[in-house]
Amino acid sequence: MAIQIDHANSLFTLLTKNSMYQMKADSLGTLVHTRYGKRTPVFDYSYLNKSCDRGFSGNPYSAGKNRTYSLDTMPVEFPVYGSGDYRDCALKIRYSSGASSAELTFDSYEVKEGKYALPGLPAFYSCQEDTAHTLIITLKDTTNSVFVHLYYGVLEEKDIITRAVCIENKGDSPVYLDRVLSVCADFQYGEYDFISFYGRHAMERLYSRTRVHHGVQAVGSTRGASSHHYNPFVVLADKNTTETSGECYGFSFVYSGDFLAEAEKDQTGQTRVLMGIHPENFCYKLDPGQTFTAPETAMVYSSTGFESMTHTFHKAIRNNLCRGKFKKAERPVLINNWEGTYFDFTGDKLVAMASEAKEMGVELFVMDDGWFGKRDNDFSGLGDWIVNEKKLGCTLKDLSDRIHNLGLKFGIWFEPECISEDSDLYRAHPDWAFKVPEKKPVRSRYQLVLDFSRKEVRDYIFNMMCKVLDSAKIEYLKWDFNRSIGDLYSAELPADRQGETAYKYVLGLYEVLENLNQRYPDMLIEGCSGGGGRFDAGMLYYTPQIWTSDDTDAIERLKIQYGTSFAYPVSTMGAHVSAVPNHQTGRKTEISTRATVAMAGTFGYELDPAKLTTEEKEEIKNQIKTFRKYYSLIQDGIYYRLTSPYEDEEYTAWEFVSEDKQEALISIVNTKLTANGMFSRIKLRGLNPDLWYSIDNTEYPGAALMEAGLPLPIPSFEYESWNLHVKAINQ
Ligand code: GLA
Numbered sequence: 072m073a074i075q076i077d078h079a080n081s082l083f084t085l086l087t088k089n090s091m092y093q094m095k096a097d098s099l100g101t102l103v104h105t106r107y108g109k110r111t112p113v114f115d116y117s118y119l120n121k122s123c124d125r126g127f128s129g130n131p132y133s134a135g136k137n138r139t140y141s142l143d144t145m146p147v148e149f150p151v152y153g154s155g156d157y158r159d160c161a162l163k164i165r166y167s168s169g170a171s172s173a174e175l176t177f178d179s180y181e182v183k184e185g186k187y188a189l190p191g192l193p194a195f196y197s198c199q200e201d202t203a204h205t206l207i208i209t210l211k212d213t214t215n216s217v218f219v220h221l222y223y224g225v226l227e228e229k230d231i232i233t234r235a236v237c238i239e240n241k242g243d244s245p246v247y248l249d250r251v252l253s254v255c256a257d258f259q260y261g262e263y264d265f266i267s268f269y270g271r272h273a274m275e276r277l278y279s280r281t282r283v284h285h286g287v288q289a290v291g292s293t294r295g296a297s298s299h300h301y302n303p304f305v306v307l308a309d310k311n312t313t314e315t316s317g318e319c320y321g322f323s324f325v326y327s328g329d330f331l332a333e334a335e336k337d338q339t340g341q342t343r344v345l346m347g348i349h350p351e352n353f354c355y356k357l358d359p360g361q362t363f364t365a366p367e368t369a370m371v372y373s374s375t376g377f378e379s380m381t382h383t384f385h386k387a388i389r390n391n392l393c394r395g396k397f398k399k400a401e402r403p404v405l406i407n408n409w410e411g412t413y414f415d416f417t418g419d420k421l422v423a424m425a426s427e428a429k430e431m432g433v434e435l436f437v438m439d440d441g442w443f444g445k446r447d448n449d450f451s452g453l454g455d456w457i458v459n460e461k462k463l464g465c466t467l468k469d470l471s472d473r474i475h476n477l478g479l480k481f482g483i484w485f486e487p488e489c490i491s492e493d494s495d496l497y498r499a500h501p502d503w504a505f506k507v508p509e510k511k512p513v514r515s516r517y518q519l520v521l522d523f524s525r526k527e528v529r530d531y532i533f534n535m536m537c538k539v540l541d542s543a544k545i546e547y548l549k550w551d552f553n554r555s556i557g558d559l560y561s562a563e564l565p566a567d568r569q570g571e572t573a574y575k576y577v578l579g580l581y582e583v584l585e586n587l588n589q590r591y592p593d594m595l596i597e598g599c600s601g602g603g604g605r606f607d608a609g610m611l612y613y614t615p616q617i618w619t620s621d622d623t624d625a626i627e628r629l630k631i632q633y634g635t636s637f638a639y640p641v642s643t644m645g646a647h648v649s650a651v652p653n654h655q656t657g658r659k660t661e662i663s664t665r666a667t668v669a670m671a672g673t674f675g676y677e678l679d680p681a682k683l684t685t686e687e688k689e690e691i692k693n694q695i696k697t698f699r700k701y702y703s704l705i706q707d708g709i710y711y712r713l714t715s716p717y718e719d720e721e722y723t724a725w726e727f728v729s730e731d732k733q734e735a736l737i738s739i740v741n742t743k744l745t746a747n748g749m750f751s752r753i754k755l756r757g758l759n760p761d762l763w764y765s766i767d768n769t770e771y772p773g774a775a776l777m778e779a780g781l782p783l784p785i786p787s788f789e790y791e792s793w794n795l796h797v798k799a800i801n802q
Pocket of ligand 1: 409439440553599600601602618621
């Protein structure tokens with residue numbers, strides 16, 4: 072049983088294949104954390120929690136003269152503001168008196184078969200092959216009105232524990248929730264590093280590793296979306312942890328809006344990790360009888376380095392978070408016209424592109440921004456989801472038919488959450504956009520954001536989208552979102568509920584995405600937010616792939632995809648071959664290298680085929696054949712980071728290995744040319760040491776490839792890349 076309860080000691084132990092998580096309601100009713108780490112015998116680990124009288128660390132009244140009992144120095148499972156714990160807390164309740172000091176004690180618990188779901192929010196779910204259980208521990212405050220339900224989901228074989236929180240007001244006056252984070256994890260001992268993924272538009276999820284020091288180290292977003300700037304995935308790792316050794320804990324927030332993820336080292340050397348909705352734009356008024364649900368966080372522990380943590384996340388995200396037909400169905404190789412034409416196209420031009428793309432083996436044609444309203448640049452048109460037949464020179468149905476007649480599927484771009492001031496929709500409903508009464512709104516890309524917390528706004532946009540989607544055969548939709556939210560103010564909410572807007576916005580977004588998924592189950596939806604500005608586990612519940620970055624430069628992508636890979640599987644990463652000189656960096660790379668890099672993703676093209684040489688077209692034909700040949704190995708195989716682009720200046724390499732270890736594909740990109748260079752080798756991973764493998768007609772023992780390594784080719788031109796197929800020899 073994955074959840075073990077020792078009633079006599081009020082001990083709650085969660086067990087997965089390799090990890091253990093334990094907490095205990097102590098004699099004063101505090102839910103203390105005892106241990107999170109490698110699976111070891113079930114036993115009372117509260118012996119690890121030491122206490123002594125530390126000055127200026129408050130003692131709860133119920134502790135009487137015991138000055139050693141302080142919530143400020145013990146590991147607390149769900150710390151609340153005002154309890155004498157002066158570290159950052161998970162919950163802050165403001166009562167109608169205006170006071171915020173609260174105390175939580177254990178009330179009850181419940182164990183359920185299966186994994187909980189959350190109303191209106193994405194969450195991991197259990198599949199047929201999983202044994203899944205839910206533990207709900209309820210804490211209550213001293214007024215007996217605020218009840219805190221802590222949800223723990225345990226997917227035992229998938230090695231993953233999820234947490235969420237639901238706050239219930241059973242009192243007779245409203246309370247205000249000024250802060251509700253989803254997870255607190257206190258680590259009593261250890262020197263840790265905090266690993267996070269930072270960046271900017273067109274350069275997302277760069278790897279950062281810093282030592283946890285006294286004070287708070289935090290990343291987060293108050294932009295209304297999870298953001299390009301920090302990702303809602305962080306890792307706490309032992310200071311010595313490497314790719315293949317040492318302990319680490321990954322935390323993935325299953326939410327697409329504002330978030331906070333922090334590590335705090337306290338006065339006693341303990342480290343507290345917190346993750347949840349960023350409190351900056353948040354205050355939720357909870358009326359009597361109401362509940363508030365905070366989003367889920369998924370936690371993975373590894374005792375063998377980042378690699379196995381990554382494998383656990385990849386498997387769980389692929390199988391237990393992504394949904395729908397395209398969770399398993401093969402995704403089409405697409406061509407998107409954005410970098411090929413930008414706004415400057417006609418229906419005929421698109422058909423010509425599609426026709427050449429078809430010749431090369433492309434399977435889906437995607438019409439990007441510019442097909443609707445008045446939209447020949449990004450100053451107007453958003454919100455008017457009406458096909459611009461004048462620009463296309465035909466109806467959408469005609470265009471879709473022409474593309475289908477070529478033998479391609481057809482896809483289309485939308486940016487449903489945004490609105491241009493120069494649009495009919497804005498002229499009709501100026502109050503539908505976020506704006507505060509006091510000032511002019513902040514523009515970004517010269518556009519505003521629609522208030523998706525309002526049902527009438529969501530319904531209107533959804534209906535407009537359906538009209539378009541129903542008017543032609545459309546098999547793919549790109550859902551874009553091209554600015555950060557500012558001027559959060561909902562014209563529909565009273566002043567004391569404005570702090571709910573950001574959360575309700577995200578729930579509104581999820582509702583529309585859910586409705587789209589329900590209504591068009593065969594349509595593939597790709598998420599996007601100026602590239603990877605909303606690349607998070609929450610979105611992956613609705614869109615099984617996300618455009619990783621607006622930066623299509625193959626060499627920059629090495630770092631972007633490396634960082635993204637820590638949590639998110641290859642099947643979620645939109646990646647395209649684009650033209651050179653690259654539009655973002657001006658860099659020139661061979662088309663073979665661009666394909667090597669894009670194949671570590673969903674694979675497609677984003678260029679004008681008319682500008683390709685005959686040789687390049689031939690090469691693309693072969694690339695698509697190669698991708699199809701290795702599709703299952705790449706998308707379903709196990710992904711290994713063989714080098715780090717931050718540590719190895721000369722080569723970035725990765726590997727896909729089939730589950731049965733019979734086959735592997737190694738991709739290598741040279742990132743630095745040098746005269747008379749050194750010899751390098753690479754150690755493969757994930758093979759069977761007892762099998763023999765052949766690479767380029769040479770045979771090697773698996774153990775040799777993994778322990779002694781494989782010499783790397785010497786580059787003959789800048790950014791050369793290689794794909795080596797490794798095949799077990801059946802003796
Ligand atoms: C964003 C996307 C691009 C493209 C443009 C269109 O930047 O990330 O791929 O769709 O919008 O305006």
